[in-house]
Amino acid sequence: MIPAPATLGMLGGGQLGRYFVMAAHELGYQVWVLDPDTDSPAGRIADRHLCADYGDEAALAELAKGCAAVTTEFENVPAETLAILAASIPVHPSAAAVSVCQDRIAEKTFLKTHGLPHGPFVEIASLEDLRHAPSDLFPGILKAARLGYDGKGQAVVEDRAAAESAWVALGSVRCILEAKLPLDYEISVVLARGQDGAVRAFPSAENRHRNGILDVSIVPAWQVDQNAASLADTACEVAEKLAGCLKYVGTLGVEFFVSRGQLVVNEMAPRPHNSGHYTLDACGTNQFQQQVRALCGLPLGDAHAHSAAVMVNLLGDLWFEAGQEREPDWNKLLAIPGLSLHLYGKQSPRVGRKMGHFTVIGQDSKQVYAHALKARVILG
Numbered sequence: 001m002i003p004a005p006a007t008l009g010m011l012g013g014g015q016l017g018r019y020f021v022m023a024a025h026e027l028g029y030q031v032w033v034l035d036p037d038t039d040s041p042a043g044r045i046a047d048r049h050l051c052a053d054y055g056d057e058a059a060l061a062e063l064a065k066g067c068a069a070v071t072t073e074f075e076n077v078p079a080e081t082l083a084i085l086a087a088s089i090p091v092h093p094s095a096a097a098v099s100v101c102q103d104r105i106a107e108k109t110f111l112k113t114h115g116l117p118h119g120p121f122v123e124i125a126s127l128e129d130l131r132h133a134p135s136d137l138f139p140g141i142l143k144a145a146r147l148g149y150d151g152k153g154q155a156v157v158e159d160r161a162a163a164e165s166a167w168v169a170l171g172s173v174r175c176i177l178e179a180k181l182p183l184d185y186e187i188s189v190v191l192a193r194g195q196d197g198a199v200r201a202f203p204s205a206e207n208r209h210r211n212g213i214l215d216v217s218i219v220p221a222w223q224v225d226q227n228a229a230s231l232a233d234t235a236c237e238v239a240e241k242l243a244g245c246l247k248y249v250g251t252l253g254v255e256f257f258v259s260r261g262q263l264v265v266n267e268m269a270p271r272p273h274n275s276g277h278y279t280l281d282a283c284g285t286n287q288f289q290q291q292v293r294a295l296c297g298l299p300l301g302d303a304h305a306h307s308a309a310v311m312v313n314l315l316g317d318l319w320f321e322a323g324q325e326r327e328p329d330w331n332k333l334l335a336i337p338g339l340s341l342h343l344y345g346k347q348s349p350r351v352g353r354k355m356g357h358f359t360v361i362g363q364d365s366k367q368v369y370a371h372a373l374k375a376r377v378i379l380g
């Protein structure tokens with residue numbers, strides 16, 4: 001066990017890292033953040049910001065010397081970086097778990113190997129591979145194996161010819177070709193797994209996307225259909241099994257599709273997840289504090305939700321009106337009972353950039369949903 005006031009290391013300085021810093025501070029820990037950005041949301045509030053690349057040997061040596069343990073908020077940290085750090089201090093999640101989650105082919109292959117539900121896919125490393133891809137994968141989605149997020153690095157491909165030009169447009173890199181599944185809806189499970197193997201799953205969320213970016217998360221997830229409550233339970237079981245197979249320690253996000261009533265895993269995030277932001281306002285222990293607890297070997301907290309919740313992402317688009325940049329009028333939102341506004345302190349708004357979110361909580365899930373939609377309309 002690592003007791004406070006030890007110093008913890010965080011790889012990545014985005015909003016997920018920022019909430020980790022806040023959660024660690026609440027429990028009396030200090031945090032050093034490694035992020036190459038001079039002005040990162042987490043770096044700004046950290047006890048120390050090491051401004052260097054993730055592969056910078058001097059910075060890694062400093063982290064290893066100054067921190068009692070290290071975690072990540074970002075799946076694209078080179079697995080090599082985690083391995084280097086792990087030679088001298090505890091690193092959770094492990095380099096092995098992160099390397100599965102940061103490569104879409106490794107990820108789907110892992111699901112297949114462990115008998116976990118997933119959609120049909122094939123690896124594409126050349127045009128030759130595309131020519132031999134099974135015809136039932138079309139229409140499909142071609143995704144770069146690495147570094148994609150928020151719908152970036154992927155293309156819907158109607159047929160083989162479209163896939164060939166999409167593969168070149170994606171830079172002729174290693175890709176995965178997945179069948180485009182008919183989606184009833186999408187859900188996710190965020191869970192924490194401790195060093196002793198104990199697992200606490202938060203209630204699953206129904207997720208709606210806009211332009212490939214998470215837009216709204218709704219909890220409980222079973223408002224859409226009668227069958228969904230049992231699917232939500234199954235999703236928690238699958239996510240727990242998956243976390244066990246990965247020997248995962250920390251907070252894990254698992255995205256699922258429900259396709260023709262069947263549950264399949266879409267992808268995993270080896271870190272807290274955007275769809276788990278509602279836990280900040282609706283749960284006894286939030287997903288970031290669970291990450292701190294798992295990292296330090298503390299008992300995990302209660303993952304029950306005390307309220308229904310709807311989370312709405314606030315993208316940089318909102319900062320622009322008729323091409324002019326301006327701060328949205330938050331006062332309208334702040335006046336709504338049951339609504340919590342979260343802003344990440346990012347200096348430059350950009351279209352599609354996650355700048356903040358708001359969460360509405362309450363006891364009646366239908367009312368919470370209606371209030372959240374109204375709040376969004378008010379915001380314009």
Ligand code: ADP
Nearest residue numbers: 141148149150151152178179180181209212267
């Ligand atoms: P990202 O890393 O960008 O979140 P995802 O693989 O989760 O990438 O894809 C983003 C979104 O695209 C998904 O949430 C889903 O709406 C849609 N999508 C992705 N893969 C498929 C698929 N195989 N079939 C249908 N829709 C998909």
Ligand code: MG
Nearest residue numbers: 150255266267
């Ligand atoms: Mg996704």
